[in-house]
Amino acid sequence: MGLGGISIWQLLIVLVIIILIFGTKKFKNIGSDLGGALKGFKKAMNEEEKKEEDEGADSVAAKTLDQKDADFKAADKASQPEEKPTDK
Template sequence: MGSFSIWHWLIVLAIVVLVFGTKKLKNIGGDLGAAVKGFKDGMRDGTASESTDPQKVTNATRNDANTVDVETKTKS
């Protein structure tokens, strides 16, 4: 029952390639690599990115012609 031999893993790999195809596996690998790189960059920075600052987002949307400026009111 222990660990699988190299032949078991080669058979599993061959079945996966036959089922998914090499192009799809390449895309999945690229997406996974980009996600890991983005996560590492985010952990390295340790600060919030500029796009998540609410004041900057508010100022950027004020200049947008498609944005509707609405104030919320509470019922009293």
């Protein structure tokens, strides 16, 4: 028994048939194209993760900035004297 019920001999027979149909040159090109596609996919995934990390850091900085702005506004309101209504 091999991989999932397929024996090594069956895999070799399928490989020989593929080589006979496509030829060795096409078979090499298919392998290199598949490898290039996988490499590009991994690169894109890594770039996406870095982009998400950068966006996460930017949002934390923005939240910190908003909190500081809110604190300044609160401090300004606290320093101003309250107006008392006058009765006439």
